Amino acid sequence: MQLYRNLTIRQKQIAWAWAFLAVPVLFYGVIRFYPTGNAILISFQDWNLLGSRTWTGLDNYQKLAADPVFWKVFGNTFLYLLIGTPLSLVLSFVIAYHLDKLRFMHGFLRMLYFLPFMTSAVAMAWVWRWFYQPVPTGLFNNFLSQAGIPQIEFLNSTTNALPSVLAPAVWAGLGFQIIIFMAGLRAIPVSYYEAAKIDGVGWFTVLTQITLPLLRPTIVFIVVFSSIGFLRIFDHVFNMTTNNPGGPLNSTKPLVLMIYDTAFNAFDMGYAAAQTVVLFLILLVVSLVQLRLLRSD
């Protein structure tokens, strides 16, 4: 205590700051930084959890490059991104744009669109899985058969399964994006629109010359945010295909599911760690490219 009293005010501040930060700094070191380094280290080793760890250099990465399943999975992961991101961006913008122009029961409509965001991905994956079942179980096929339309194989077809799994992921994320878009729309000064009105500019010109350019930061945020989400898709895929995870024939398998299988079913830790490093690099490159492309004029 005597020691503390002898400190200057500035020294006391420093002591307090580090006292506050001691536990968190330890946490970030042990739970975030050490595991990151460890994952990279393991990716250069051969280790099946029981046997010995042996240093193998780039073997895991070479194995990955030569693995046809990895390239299939790599393609799937980008397919989720390339369909999911533009689709949810356009849908959420169109809905937010029109919702912003309505005042009557505005809060109620907004609630309807936002509600799916508050659900659990696992629960909703099971609900959608039920929708997709063949007659007499599944809701969609029951509607189709009532209308006299032939049934659709949703989850059992190698071509339809991926979009079918993606649909609930897009659905659940829309509400968040709509809310962010509406906040962006509200932030555009009304005076711009008033000036356009005085000049007699049409709605389409207003949209493309005022609204969209001024929404650019919002669009950048939503594109990066949802891209990262789709590249990391796992919960929906796992739960909609539990009888054959990632199936049929790996047609829905994303990278995270491959990582899970390699690490916790095959216990090939080195190989799985190499896959996580690849995932990290993909996320990094995709975010940086999008920031560069969307930010600069």
Next chain:
Amino acid sequence: MAVTDQIRPTTAAVLDTRPERKPRNLGQIIRWTLLFLGGVLMIMPIVYMISTSLKWPHEVYNVNLIPEEPTLENYTYVLEDGRFYMWFWNSIIIATITTVSNLFFDSLVGYTLCKFRFPGRQLVFIAILSTLMIPTEMLVIPWYLMSQSFGWLDSYWGIMFPGLMTAFGTFLMKQFFESVPDDFIEAARIDGLNELQIWWTVAMPLVKPALAALAIFVFLGNWTAFLWPLIVTNSVDMYTLPVGLSGFGDEADVAWELIMTGAAISTIPTLVVFLIFQRFIIRGVVMAGLKG
């Protein structure tokens, strides 16, 4: 997230409520009708989930929305089985403790980085910021190995430890502490409060809306978390709701109405919380999205 640095409209501009007006012309009426139908379509999966959970087995394959003879039989069956009851409490306990921990530590670190000047500040700031770039999936293997060697597998602590603090929460709180005037803190110092008391009694009450927003995000995130709890738990007793539901649905003899009941049990609590605090939660989402 550096992305959001450039989008920072004033909160007032974002949240102003314009007077409610009935649609005047035909265009507005069509727009309202289409948006309303779209909104109804959006909640259909949730409505069908609840409706099916209230149906008798013989009615399940019927596409009618309202059950002919609604029953709570499925809920009784699922809860008497005991497992959902257990998973529900596991989820409640884990999500609550994690939320409290995040509220405490994220705001403490955010406050320190915002209001103190000390050697190493910039380094700590950048170090925590950089963890935002590391995906959870890259960390699960080392976390698993760590849990294995310390005996944390299959325990509450094992499920919770990775999420006790988040960089996202820290930055959210740091942004909001910027709005607390330095004069307030200086005045409290002159009044003889120590730094811990200043943080807790002066600064914290001024950022209550941000704390609420953070609480919602952390709770929802942990309530629905799947990958890590799936990896770290082995015994049925330790499952969280999502992990339990996933295994329950996979048991071949389980009927769809029971799966829908399980799904409803894991979804209804967050929906009810949302319906009660609706305006508040949407405000929180906007704040977190724009400032986080």
